Amino acid sequence: MPWRSSITNVRQNxxxxxxxxxxxxxxxxxxxDETAKRTPSPDVITVADMAMKELKRVENGSSRFVTYMYPFxxxxxMRLLAxxxxxxxxxxxxWEHHEHDHNQTFFLSLMPPINNKDLHPKTPLQEAVWKxxxxxxxxxxxxxxxxxxxxxxxxxxxxxHPTPVKEMKTFTDFMxxxxxxxxxxxxxxxxxxxxxxxxxxxxPKMARIVRLFSDQMLESNDIASFDKEKKHWLSGNAxxxxxxxxxxxxxxxxxxKSDEAAKALAYANQMETERQMxxxxxxxxxxxxxxxxxxxxxNAMLYCVTGNLISAVTMCRYGGEAARIPxxxxxxxxxxxxxxxxxxxxxxxxxxxxxxxxxxxxxxxLYPLIxxxxxx
Numbered sequence: 001m002p003w004r005s006s007i008t009n010v011r012q013n014x015x016x017x018x019x020x021x022x023x024x025x026x027x028x029x030x031x032x033d034e035t036a037k038r039t040p041s042p043d044v045i046t047v048a049d050m051a052m053k054e055l056k057r058v059e060n061g062s063s064r065f066v067t068y069m070y071p072f073x074x075x076x077x078m079r080l081l082a083x084x085x086x087x088x089x090x091x092x093x094x095w096e097h098h099e100h101d102h103n104q105t106f107f108l109s110l111m112p113p114i115n116n117k118d119l120h121p122k123t124p125l126q127e128a129v130w131k132x133x134x135x136x137x138x139x140x141x142x143x144x145x146x147x148x149x150x151x152x153x154x155x156x157x158x159x160x161h162p163t164p165v166k167e168m169k170t171f172t173d174f175m176x177x178x179x180x181x182x183x184x185x186x187x188x189x190x191x192x193x194x195x196x197x198x199x200x201x202x203x204p205k206m207a208r209i210v211r212l213f214s215d216q217m218l219e220s221n222d223i224a225s226f227d228k229e230k231k232h233w234l235s236g237n238a239x240x241x242x243x244x245x246x247x248x249x250x251x252x253x254x255x256x257k258s259d260e261a262a263k264a265l266a267y268a269n270q271m272e273t274e275r276q277m278x279x280x281x282x283x284x285x286x287x288x289x290x291x292x293x294x295x296x297x298x299n300a301m302l303y304c305v306t307g308n309l310i311s312a313v314t315m316c317r318y319g320g321e322a323a324r325i326p327x328x329x330x331x332x333x334x335x336x337x338x339x340x341x342x343x344x345x346x347x348x349x350x351x352x353x354x355x356x357x358x359x360x361x362x363x364x365x366l367y368p369l370i371x372x373x374x375x376x
Contacts, residue, residue, distance in 0.1 A: 002313060003309075003313065004220065004223065004224075004267060004270075004309070004313075005220065005270070005274065005306075005309050006271060006274050006275075007274060007305065007306055007309070008306075009302075009303075009306055010068065010303075010306045010307065010309070010310045011068070011071035011303055011306075011307070012067055012068055012071060013066075013067050013068075013070060013071045013072075013073060013078055015073070015074070015075040015078040015079075016067045018075045018076075018078045018079040018082065019063050019066045019067050019078055019079070019081075019082040020058055020059055020063055020082075021079060021082070022066075022078070022079040022080065022081070022082025022083040022086065023054070023058050023062075023063040023066075023082050023083075023085075023086045024055065024058055025083060025128060026082075026083050026086040026087060026090075026128065026129070026132070027051045027052075027054050027055045027058065027086060028051075028055065029124060029125045029128040029129070030047055030048060030050075030051035030090060030125060031048050031051040031052045031055060032048075032124070032125075033047075033048065033123060033124065033125040035106055035123070035125075036048040036051065036106070036125065039094075039103045039106045040094070040098050040103040044097075044098070045097055045098075045237070047090060047094055047106070050090055050093045050094065050097075051090060054086075054089070054090075057316050060315055060316045061315055061316055062085075062086075062089050062311075062315065063082060063086075064311040064314060064315040065085060065307065065308065065311045065315075066078065066081050066082045066085050067307075067311075068306075068307030068308075068310050068311050069187065069190070069191075069303065069304045069307030069308060069311070070190060070191065070194040070300075070303075070304070070307070071303055071307070072194055072195050072300060072303075073193075073194035073195070076139065077139060077193060077194055078194075080132060080135055080136050080139065080148070080193075081190050081193065081194065083129075083132040084132065084136065084148075084151055084152070084155065084186075084190070085186070085190065087110075087129065087155060088155055088158070088183055088186050091107055091155070091158060091159055092183065094107070095161075096229075096232075096237075096238055096239075096240065096244075097232075097237050097238065097239075098239075099163060099239050099240060104159050104160055107159045108156070108159055108160075109126065110125065110126055110129045111129070111133075111152070111155065111156040111159070112133065112152065112156060115129060115130050115133075116130070117130070117134065133152055136148035136149070136151065136152060136193070137149060137152075139193070140193070143196030144196065144198055145192060145193060145195075145196040145197050145198045146192070146197075146198045147189045147190065147191070147192025147193030147194070147196075147197055147198075148189070148193040150185070150189040150192065151185075151186060151189035151190055151193060154183075154185045154186055154189060155186065158183055158186070161180060161181060163240060163243075167243075168243070168249055168253070170253075171246075171249060171250065171253060171269075174246065174249045175215060175218065175246070178218050178244070178246065179211070179214055179218070181244060184214040184217065184218070185201075187214075187217065187301075187304050187308075188201055188210065188213075188214075188301060188304070190304075191297065191300040191301045191303075191304050192297065192300075194300060195296055195297065195300050197293070197296065197297050197300075199293060199294060199297050205284070205289045205290065206290075206294070206298075208280055209277070209280050209281065209284065209298060209301075210301070212273060212276055212277045212280055213277065213301050213302065213304070213305050215273050216270060216273045216274060216277060216305055217304070217305055217308050218246060219246055219266060219269060219270040219273060220270055220308065220309060220312065221308065221312065222245050222246035222247050222248075222266065223246075223247055223263055223266050223267060223270070224312040225245065225312075226245060226247045226248065226259070226262075226263065229241045229245050229248075230245075230248070230259070246266060247259075247262050247263055247266040248262070250262050250265050250266050250269070281298075284298075
């Protein structure tokens with residue numbers, strides 16, 4: 001399997017069918033909605049068209065993000081996460097294709113405060129979305145968490161997020177913008193919801209690891225999606241490609257002569273981010289700054305990172321049928337690279353979290369201990 005990372009720990013949630021069901025429910029509601037069929041206008045790719053396209057590949061498409069990124073969630077929470085992540089997908093796809101013309105009014109009509117329990121009558125789409133949101137609120141209240149509430153709030157604000165400036169002076173400027181544009185708080189609030197956490201992600205001691213995890217996901221995603229997005233841009237869609245894809249930004253900032261050179265430099269930057277992740281996790285562990293509950297959350301977030309990686313490798317969204325991994329008797333190099341260019345590291349595991357009785361029940365006691373190695 002081609003593996004573009006130094007991190008090798010990956011898990012899959014057993015409730016994958018609940019994910020497929022949740023995605024299908026929301027996609028069908030959008031595909032059948034009369035307003036979605038006209039949004040942003042009938043003569044372009046509509047939101048309903050996007051939903052229909054995703055329905056044709058639901059098991060092998062973006063639903064895999066949920067299956068791999070949230071391995072500790074219950075079946076009920078997985079279904080709800082799938083429904084919310086599907087909303088995020090359609091919001092993002094419409095914005096990517098149509099920029100200011102994506103009709104945020106339509107999307108905002110599906111979310112609080114416009115869509116609420118007292119709104120009558122509701123369209124079937126509004127009803128489907130509200131039932132999901134209401135169930136999210138109820139699960140948060142039952143578990144004593146707040147990740148679901150944060151997820152709904154972020155999705156509502158995400159619909160209105162601004163387009164980027166036309167020129168980024170530094171890559172740091174771009175990543176600061178991309179943190180919000182890439183919807184990273186969707187991932188982290190989902191991670192909180194998956195384990196029923198109510199911890200704040202804004203705590204100073206959590207800030208650096210949250211940002212490093214976010215940077216790694218954004219960097220790896222931009223490499224994986226580069227060819228797909230460039231193809232759409234060349235066809236007149238994906239209007240923001242040159243200002244929202246990190247690999248494209250790197251090519252422009254360094255005046256590189258080829259896409260291959262840009263991908264190579266982007267990957268080197270990703271490796272540096274992973275080295276910093278390793279160091280930060282080690283520092284947090286050695287200084288004892290985090291509580292057991294905070295380690296639970298960090299662990300869940302790290303599996304978001306690796307789940308994002310394996311999703312990009314195994315789903316059809318980025319490469320289509322041509323990217324399907326062929327059956328072979330020869331075992332490929334672990335990194336998909338020749339000569340072992342990058343050492344394989346195991347960044348983190350739940351050894352600290354295993355001191356909690358609750359967490360011991362949640363994951364296998366055979367889960368590997370922390371085994372950090374120095375990158376040469």
